[in-house]
Amino acid sequence: MSSSRSRRVEYDRFIPFRSAMDMDYARFALTRPSRPQRDGSRESPSSVAYQKLLDDCILKNRSRILAFKTAPEAPASKLPQFDEPIRPQKKQQRRIPKEPERVLVIRGLLDDNVLNLLDWGSNNVLAIGLEDAVYLWDAANESTKLLQPAEDRGPITCIRWSPDCAVLAVAYGNSDLALIDPATGHVVDGMEDENQAPVLSLAWRSNSILTVGRFDGTVVDYDFRKDDMFICFYNGHRRGVCSLKWSGLSGRxxxxxxxxxxxHIWDACMPVSRHRPRQRQWLHRISSHTSIVKAVDWCPTRSNLLASGGGCNDHCVKFWNTINxxxxxxxxxxxxVCALLWDKNKSELLTSHGSPNNQLTLWNYPSMTRVAEVSGHSSRVLSLAGSPLGGxxxxxxxxxxxxxxxxxHRYTSDPKIELEKWCQMGYNADTF
Structure with missing residues (x-):
């Protein structure tokens, strides 16, 4: 009776698959001498290293002479040259251009270190405040636009984009503050009070709450959604407040x-006095600078790290732990030190300076070694603004x-495209 199971066929020998065999390797394997030396001596280290490299690269660590099935196709690989030493691949060196990608010649830019006349919004539009107008330069399509304020308001003292770039806050020398729609150029909100001191600095806490620093040392929060816009007053400075920055990570x-x-460092979550519910007291008062302090910025990767820079009689960049x-x-x-700006993605700090070199200096933090210095300006560099795209x-x-x-040159996932984008801006100078 025959079994239902299939019978296994037994062969008395294996037949090699000649088309899959490497005859040159087979000849080499059969005729090469064995590894141990015939005289009992040991191979030199160089011979052992050469044999290992030969097995890895040429022989592919093969041990069989006969082949009984078709060999899989292997991708071709670039083999090292044996007459050249094997060296580790060099790390691509970073190179910071010494020349700017574009120079905008601006007529009417005031030489005043207490003013804040430059801001780059998240909409990739650079705003530049002049004596009697605001110029908008769209980095995406290189278009420009002029926002002409009303007459008899005095020179522009400060500009600042809202976080969503729906409005541009513009402060004037006569103490007026206007929120301008960049699309239409119309004023959508603002304040007019001749009894107030001129505004020197602005900082948005949110899309509707704006912090204002004035020439008399007052710092005030305004909420433009309310009829009574005044929220709270920060009591601490005795003279003009020329720099305001909310911490980027927490906004606290x-x-x-x-x-x-x-x-001064202020904590928005610190409780206020019941007798003065709209007045905040400082968390820390720092008095170690010996000159005006306009350069202030928060580290974007460390929420409790603040950098500050002193003016012409100070020359120092200081770092502060805002907890203690x-x-x-x-x-x-x-x-x-006229201005400073943290890099968004790296532990680096960019500072701008005055006489004698009027240079930009890039520092590595926390070692504070100079990565690069870039010159080109013929006068002190008053303000810095970083692109929202970075780099x-x-x-x-x-x-x-x-x-x-x-x-x-390498700061995005596709550096060639980003660099070409900036290099294709055309000629090196534009005059508005």
């Missing part, structure tokens, strides 16, 4: 620098130019 802390050489108010480090930059910085100087430069 406010830093302010002023003419009185002071830096301790100074973490102090570096003498060699000249007036590009605009610097405005008293020489009436705004220079746009790359911090590095």
């Amino acid at each position: 802390y406010l830093a302010s620098g002023g003419h009185d050489k002071l830096v 108010g301790a100074c973490l480090n102090s570096i003498d930059a060699g000249s007036e 590009v910085v605009a610097s405005a100087a008293a020489d009436e130019t705004v220079r746009l430069g790359l911090l590095q």
Whole structure:
């Protein structure tokens, strides 16, 4: 009776698959001498290393001479040359361009270190405040637009984009504050009070709450959604407040620098007095600078790290722990520190300076070694603004130019496309 199971066929020998055999390798394997030396001596280290490299690259660590099935196709690989030493691949060196990608020649840019006349919004539009107008430069399509304010308001003292870029806050020398729709150029909201001191600095806490620093040292929060816009008053400065920055990660802390050489750190969550519910007291008062403090910025990757820079009689960049108010480090930059800007993706800090070199200096944090220095401005560099795309910085100087430069050639996922985009801007100078 036959079984239902299939019978296994047994062969008395294996037949090699000649088409899959490497006859040259087979000849080499059969005729090469064995590894141990015939005289009992040991192979030299160089011979052992050569044999291992030969097995890896040429022989592919094969041990069989006969082949009994078709060999899979292997992708071709580039083999090293044996007459050249094998060296590790060099790391691509970073190169920061010394020349700007574009220079905007601006007529009417005021030479005043307490004013804030440059801001780059999240809509990729660069706003530049002049004596009697605001110029908007769209980095995406290179178009420009002029926002002409009403007459008899005095020179523009400060500009600042809202977080969503729906409005541009513009402060004037006569103490007026206007919120302008950039699409139409119309004023959608604002304040007019001749009894107030002129505005020197602005900082948006949200899309509707704006913090205002004035020439008399007052710092006030306004909510433009309410009829009574006044929210709270920050009591601390005795003279003009020329710098205001909310912490980027949490939006909880406010830093302010002023003419009185002071830096204040305020905690928005700190409880206020029942007797004065609209008045906030400072969390930390920093008095170690010896000159005006306009350069203030929060580290984007460390929520409790603040950097500040002193003016012409100070020359120092200082770093602060905002939890306990301790100074973490102090570096003498060699000249007036007009502005500073943290890199969004790296632990690096960019500072702008005055006489004698009027340069931009890129520092590595926390070592504070100089990564690069970029010169080109003929007067002190008053303001810095970073592109929302990263890697590009605009610097405005008293020489009436705004220079746009790359911090590095490799700063996005596709650096060639990004670099070509900036290089295709055409000629190197435009006059508005």
